Amino acid sequence: MATLNFTGRRELDRSQIQLRVRQDDGKVLLDVFSLGLEGMDLPGTAEVTVEAYRQTTKERVHCGTVDFLQPRQDVHLESFDVSDNIQLRVRVVGAEGTAHGKILAVADHLRGAAEEDLDSAPLLKLQRTDLGDLVWKFDIDNGPILCINKRLLDHDTVVNSVQFKALVLPEFFRQTAIWVARNIDDSDDANSTLSHWVSYFDSIGVDLGTLDEFDVDDPSYNDMVETWAAQAASTFAEQVSSLHIINATVPAEEDFDERD
DSSP states (O other), X not given: OOXXXXXXXXXXOGGGEEEEEEEETTEEEEEEEEEOOTTOOOOTTOEEEEEEEETTEEEEEEEEESSSBOOOOSEEOTTOSOOTTOEEEEEEEOOSGGGTTOEEEEEEEEEOBOTTOGGGOOSSEEEEEOOTTOSEEEEESSSEEEEEETTOTTHXXXXXXXXXXXXXHHHHHXXXXXXXXXXXXXXXXXXXXXXHHHHHHHHTTOOOGGGGGOOTTSTXXXXXXXXXXXXXXXXXHHHXXXXXXXXXXXXXXXXXHHHO
């Protein structure tokens, strides 16, 4: 539950914040899964950041605004050479009016979850690989994986861009939904990747009950799976406001008229 402290800043619910600091191939990486802003009634334009720090070394990662959060993964913390003893703070800073530049909400002295902590393992797993001229592709290896071309010149900027998320993730989730539908009978293990995906789809309002009606021997089984997966992807796209994100990056119609 959010509270007020003596500074007037609101305290973010630490139990709802999921961050991870890890080391991979000599790099210190930050994953931002959840920032605990739900129900906080903060200004939609307020800027959200995660800051990693250790003694006098600091590095700030921008995560969008309250209305348009950009969870980040595989962010290279270039200011750090090892992940030991790094602490994290989440800040929400006003961007307009009298609140401009003011810290509205904060959570400090956070520790990133250990990489082996299954409860914090991301559902969306990224893997850099050689894809020729493809930017990305969907793959299954112990669960759905979003493969990203390792030859991208600026991997972090591309993968964390709102355009990439809005255009790529709905299709990734559609293909994941197909995998879920075809393997739903194997979801008895509560700790399995499949069960975690089933729980996620349920949490965003995807109709899982329909899967009970599917019969693999039905001639229309494949069509039913495809239709259900498309509906699941549509639910996800609505959840993350994909269309709004893309429209917000396109000049208004009158701007085009002025160029004519």
